[in-house]
Amino acid sequence: MYCRNCGNVMNDQAAICVACGVPVGKGNNYCPLCGDITDSMAQVCMKCGVNFNAYGQQKSKLAAGLFGIFLGMFGVHRFYLGYIGLGLAQLLLTLLSCFIFSPFIYIWGLIEGILILAGTINKDAKGFPLKD
Numbered sequence: 549m550y551c552r553n554c555g556n557v558m559n560d561q562a563a564i565c566v567a568c569g570v571p572v573g574k575g576n577n578y579c580p581l582c583g584d585i586t587d588s589m590a591q592v593c594m595k596c597g598v599n600f601n602a603y604g605q606q607k608s609k610l611a612a613g614l615f616g617i618f619l620g621m622f623g624v625h626r627f628y629l630g631y632i633g634l635g636l637a638q639l640l641l642t643l644l645s646c647f648i649f650s651p652f653i654y655i656w657g658l659i660e661g662i663l664i665l666a667g668t669i670n671k672d673a674k675g676f677p678l679k680d
C-alpha cells in the first residue's frame with residue numbers, strides 16, 4: 549500500500565509511514581491502493597475507485613477461508629465478506645431444508661473457503677482485496 553501523505557510504498561502491516569512519520573490513513577494526497585495523486589477533497593480514487601474511508605478495513609483472507617470451511621453451510625464467510633445475498637441463500641437453504649441440503653451447502657462453503665485461501669476469491673463485496 550501507499551502512504552496517503554507522501555506516496556511512499558509501505559508494508560501492509562505498517563502502522564506509520566517510515567518516510568514521513570504519518571500514521572497510516574492520515575493525509576489525503578495519494579491513493580493508498582494504487583499510489584495515484586488524489587484531490588484532497590476526494591472520497592474515492594479517480595483511478596482505481598477505492599473508497600478512502602473504507603480502505604484499511606480489509607477482511608482477513610484466513611478468517612474468511614476458515615469460516616467457509618467450517619461454517620460455510622450457514623453462509624458465515626459470505627456474510628463476513630459482505631455478500632449478504634449469497635450468505636442468506638446458503639443459510640436459508642440449510643435451515644429451510646431442515647438440514648437435508650446441508651451436506652451440499654457444506655461442500656459449497658468448503659470449496660469457497662478453499663478458493664478464498666487459494667486466492668481465487670480475493671475481494672470482498674465492495675471490491676476491496678482481502679489481506680493475508
Ligand SMILES: [Zn+2]
Pocket residue numbers: 551552553554555556565566567568569570
Ligand atoms: Zn509517508
Ligand SMILES: [Zn+2]
Pocket residue numbers: 579580581582583584593594595596597598
Ligand atoms: Zn487509486
